[in-house]
Amino acid sequence: MTPVIEALLERSSEPRLQSPAPDQHTLDKAFACAARAPDHALLRPWRYLVVSGDGLAKLGELFASTLGAEATAKARDKLLGAPLRAPMIIVGIACHQPHPKVPEQEQTMSAAVGMGYLILALQSAGFGAMWRSGPMASHPAVIEGLGLASHELITGFLYTGTVVSEKPRVPRPEPSSFVSQWPF
Ligand SMILES: Cc1cc2nc3c(=O)[nH]c(=O)nc-3n(C[C@H](O)[C@H](O)[C@H](O)COP(=O)(O)O)c2cc1C
Structure with a gap:
């Protein structure tokens, strides 16, 4: 096994971070590494965008600003x-640019691959990471508050830090369950 394959096979999202x-x-x-996508x-x-320190509380305020007056305190x-x-x-x-041969979907895929490389690089350096999205990733107030332009979209929020305790191992599918030869 190469170190890269080993790192890939060890990759696991870690939600408990400090x-x-x-x-x-x-x-x-x-x-x-992300730029190698x-x-x-x-x-x-x-x-x-890198958010840390006071920026995290500000991001929380931005998220909370999406709620209407009827929202509960919880x-x-x-x-x-x-x-x-x-x-x-x-x-x-993802920053979409008009191009005759590269549709927006391909550009989003490229940006998403970069997120994957970022996770792997952070994990290989000893940090944990977890890719999250949820409704905040597509809410207009969040998009505007983070300063995105109209040709941009949020691929996700990558939470990262030092692992508090490792997540229980997730069962991984056998390649034979999702790979086949074609023609059948
Ligand atoms: C685009 C994208 C968005 C995601 N958003 C969330 C999310 O909002 N909340 C969540 O619990 N997991 C989310 N996940 C899944 C986790 O990042 C993670 O992959 C999942 O918990 C499985 O764990 P594993 O990466 O160790 O296999 C998202 C994954 C992707 C690719």
């Missing part, structure tokens, strides 16, 4: 606290 968050050197390397026509259709507290589940959140953004 400080410290990845340091700048780790982040620099991880983003360099296959990318039709080299459009570089992605960018990232619902508000849940959104306020959501970003505090990790010491750092990396917001993945």
Whole structure:
């Protein structure tokens, strides 16, 4: 097994995260890995926002601002606290550019692959990560509050930090259950 295959086979999302968050050197390397995502026509259709420190509470306020006046205090507290589940959140953004051969869907896929590489790089550096989306990822108030342009969309919120306790192992499907030869 190569180290890369080993890292892939060990990859697991980790929801229970605490400080410290990845340091700048780790982040620099991880983003360099994300930029290795296959990318039709080299459009570089992605960018990232790093949120930590006071920014996490601000992100919670932005999430809570999506609630109407009728919302319960419980619902508000849940959104306020959501970003505090990790010491750092990396917001993945797909930046669509008009191109005659590269539809938006391909550009989103490229940005999503970058998120995957980012997770792997962070895990290989000893940090945990979990890719989340939920209704906040597509809410207009969140999109505007994070400063996205009309040609951009949120690929996800990557929660990252130091693993408190590892998630129980998730059963992984056997390749034979999802791979077949064609023609049948
Ligand atoms: C685009 C995307 C969005 C996701 N959003 C959420 C989410 O909002 N909440 C959640 O619990 N898991 C979400 N997941 C799934 C987790 O990141 C994770 O993959 C899942 O819990 C399975 O764990 P594993 O990665 O260890 O297999 C999302 C995954 C992807 C690819």
